[in-house]
Every structure is written in C-alpha cells, then in structure tokens.
C-alpha cells in the first residue's frame with residue numbers, strides 16, 4: 001500500500017488531492033446524487049484539524065481499492081472509490097486547516113478549471129465556495145509552486 005510522505009510533526013493542514021479519471025464515470029456523491037464526470041483531472045481541497053497523514057493514507061487506500069472496509073464519508077470518497085479514479089498527487093498547501101477554501105479557489109481559478117455543481121465537497125465550507133471539487137483543464141503542473149510540499153505522487 002502506498003504511503004504519504006508527511007513530516008511527523010505536521011498533523012494538521014489544508015491539502016489538495018489531484019485525481020485522474022481514466023474514463024467517463026457516473027459517481028453517486030451520497031445525498032448529492034448521481035453526477036456524470038468526464039475523463040480528466042480533478043482537484044479536491046480538504047482540511048484536517050488532526051491526524052493529517054492518517055487522513056491522506058485513508059484516501060490512498062480508498063483510491064487504490066486495496067481495502068474495501070472503509071465507510072465512505074466525504075463526497076470525494078465516492079469519486080476515489082470509483083474504479084476509474086486514481087490519485088496522481090497530494091499537496092500539502094497550508095499547515096493551517098482554515099486555508100482550505102483558499103486552496104479550493106486557487107484550483108478553481110486555474111485556466112480551464114470548472115467547479116462541479118451542487119457544492120460537492122464543500123459541506124464544511126464556511127466561506128461560501130461554489131465547491132471544493134474542481135475539474136481541471138489539465139494535470140496540475142505549476143500549482144505546486146504555491147504549496148508547501150508534495151506529500152505523494154503516483155509513479
């Protein structure tokens with residue numbers, strides 16, 4: 001099973017998952033219902049107030065399909081659990097979890113990005129973002145310069 005590379009003293013922060021969807025997929029986001037997602041790259045901005053490495057490893061396990069015992073809890077879980085989805089990289093963007101919305105906005109403002117309808121992934125959002133799950137125009141080259149470090153990359 002893959003493992004994130006996060007310094008042990010970093011236990012909280014705002015992070016960004018980059019997710020590749022290899023084919024068109026119908027994803028049921030819990031109570032938000034079914035959404036048809038086109039193949040390509042997606043970015044999800046989230047936050048952990050504690051146990052950040054455990055949270056990120058949980059995402060990797062769901063996306064990897066190695067452990068099906070996880071209860072799907074966050075909207076992004078439903079996308080990660082889809083067999084066409086994989087995590088290509090994880091960025092720690094800010095050690096302050098409250099930076100989550102700024103990370104979501106940065107991803108949404110990239111050229112070619114579109115935010116998914118229905119405020120998916122933004123249940124806990126306090127800043128009125130249109131959503132924390134964004135379809136990217138391309139893979140996330142360039143975004144990392146504004147992040148603290150890459151915690152994981154697929155290769």
Ligand SMILES: [Zn+2]
Nearest residue numbers: 101125127129
């Ligand atoms: Zn927000």
